[in-house]
Amino acid sequence: MAFTIAVDGPAASGKGTISRRLAAHFGFAHLDTGLLYRAVGRQMLEGTDPVTAARALTPEDVADADALRSQAVGQAASKVAAMPDVRAALLDFQRAFARRAGGAVLDGRDIGTVICPEAEAKLFVTASTEVRAERRFRELAAKGHETTLAEVLDDVMARDARDSARSDAPLKPAPDAVALDTTQMDIEAAVAAAIDVVQKAGAPG
Ligand SMILES: Nc1ncnc2c1ncn2[C@@H]1O[C@H](COP(=O)(O)OP(=O)(O)OP(=O)(O)O)[C@@H](O)[C@H]1O
Ligand SMILES: Nc1ccn([C@@H]2O[C@H](COP(=O)(O)O)[C@@H](O)[C@H]2O)c(=O)n1
Numbered sequence: 001m002a003f004t005i006a007v008d009g010p011a012a013s014g015k016g017t018i019s020r021r022l023a024a025h026f027g028f029a030h031l032d033t034g035l036l037y038r039a040v041g042r043q044m045l046e047g048t049d050p051v052t053a054a055r056a057l058t059p060e061d062v063a064d065a066d067a068l069r070s071q072a073v074g075q076a077a078s079k080v081a082a083m084p085d086v087r088a089a090l091l092d093f094q095r096a097f098a099r100r101a102g103g104a105v106l107d108g109r110d111i112g113t114v115i116c117p118e119a120e121a122k123l124f125v126t127a128s129t130e131v132r133a134e135r136r137f138r139e140l141a142a143k144g145h146e147t148t149l150a151e152v153l154d155d156v157m158a159r160d161a162r163d164s165a166r167s168d169a170p171l172k173p174a175p176d177a178v179a180l181d182t183t184q185m186d187i188e189a190a191v192a193a194a195i196d197v198v199q200k201a202g203a204p205g
Helices: 016-028 036-046 050-055 073-081 084-098 112-115 131-140 151-163 187-200
Strands: 004-007 031-034 104-108 120-128 180-181
Touching: 004 016, 004 050, 004 112, 016 031, 016 036, 016 104, 016 120, 016 187, 031 131, 036 050, 036 073, 036 084, 073 151, 073 187, 084 112, 104 112, 112 120, 120 151, 120 187, 180 187
Parallel strands: 004 104, 004 120, 031 104, 120 180
Antiparallel strands: none
16 A cells, blocks of 8 residues: 655755654654755765765665754755756655555655655645744754854745755645644644644545
């Protein structure tokens, strides 16, 4: 049985948190597709050609998720993500993951539009830019990163602008995605709303 849940949205909207919880609830596998672009972005910062890096990506390259979550790597990720040859190199792996037996949740920017337009359930998770920046700032501060709320706000806005403006697979909701604005929701309320959407879409379990 293949059942795909596509979760898209802008930076720090909460799509990763929701996707992990959906995967646990329904017993599905989860892929954070942003990590693929982050791993390529990190290799670009180290001097590797991004297309070469994308074509040669291995599971080890995405194993240390914490190291990939810095703001510098996030910015590099959104730059390599605008390169059509990088996106093409990562396509088949994501599509195969999406249709794996047992069900899958993928989160990213183009899951419902490009990777798996046939996904059985689609969510587009948003929150106001300020709330997203505050949440990400608190997360980074708790992990000991030295940054300011203003820097995080700039980072989120720059990535959203680049991700929305690119010609190949831009950040946008699929026409049939259910919008979930979590600005006024805590994590539990957002997860409950997401589970409700997926159940109504006919997910088993
Ligand atoms: N509804 C919510 N209320 C409060 N905090 C939240 C909510 N959803 C997520 N968060 C927190 O906001 C931060 C960003 O969430 P998360 O990492 O899930 O976003 P994301 O969209 O996957 O980010 P990115 O695009 O950068 O990968 C995390 O610290 C998370 O715990
Ligand atoms: N499907 C996707 C996923 C991510 N990107 C790009 O990667 C950057 C980092 O992603 P996060 O989810 O970890 O924030 C993001 O800013 C996008 O540029 C993408 O293009 N498509």
